[in-house]
Amino acid sequence: MIALVSVVVDVGIVALALGMLLVLYRMVKGPHLADRAIAGDVLAFLVVGVVILLAVDQRRSVSLDAALLVAIVGFAATVAFAQYLGGLTADVEPPEDEAVPL
Amino acid sequence: MTVLREVTTVVFLVSGLGFMLVGVCGIVRLPDAYHRLHASSKCSTLGLLGLLLGAAVHIGTPEAVMKAVVTLVFAFVATPVGAHVLAKSAHASGMRQWEGTLSDELAEDQDDAAA
């Protein structure tokens, strides 16, 4: 019974690795830059999944910090890529900042 | 009790993994970038939810649950926002849509504004 979780973790890491290969295929093939950006986004989430599975395997919560970190870096990378992509053709003025009532 | 916990962990982990892999298949198979964003935003969020709940149940300490909750809140806020910025910039950079698209009111409005 104890081995069940570790079996799931092993199979899961292999499955996520296969998923990464599929995402890399989309990243190489993607007809448009946006497709490659989406592939990068999903790749970051797959890495987060691997880190969480490692945390489950070690049974320590320290690795969950790494998961949050990878998620934040992936989000930042997505936003940066989108900025680059949006600036390629259209040059739009950002709207005025307003005070945000909570 | 421990058996129940094992089973809960396994159910959460397997469902999370399944949804993540569905998202990956969607990335490969769906026809244009908007459909791929549909797949990536929904499936990544739910997959991360399943994996984090599984980890929290398995580890079971208060720190682990707190970290899982923080990561979850971040994921639920950040994933849709990432999808928004990607969709907006894809549209702005003139990405061609799938030929089955029926209407594009954003492009119509932009043409009206330009005219």
Add this chain to the structure above:
Amino acid sequence: MSRRLVLNVGLAGIYLVWADERSWLGVLVGIAIGFVVISVYDLSTGLPVYAVRLFRLVRFGAYFLAVLVRANLQIAWEIVTPGFRQTPRILRYPVAHLTAVQKTVFANCITLTPGTLVVDVTPDGGLLYVHCMYAEDRATAITELRKLDERLQREVFS
């Protein structure tokens, strides 16, 4: 509502530190104490009872989780069946009646519900452009969005 929720959790945290509790029972007791304090305070504000609003929020959370699972199953079904049966459109949806934070929450909810994805928002924040996967009939898709909008206003923003 969001401030009261934060206050509820904050009071629980203060109780945990103050009473030197480090157990799950302590967390529950702290949340219960915060709940009672806020409920008593809200009796004087004339707003709906805190318990009712908290129940509505939790109910919306459950509904939202179910919708998220349904969205995933829909995508999965679309992937495993051969051929493409989508009828996508990009639609306008007016959101001028919401504040900035409510617009953000609404846009995130749209993206996580089945078949819809926010593409853009006008610079003045009056219109949301939504990519709908199944929008053969434009009016039906708009009605679906309006239902979510009304539900959010009733159960979360009240």
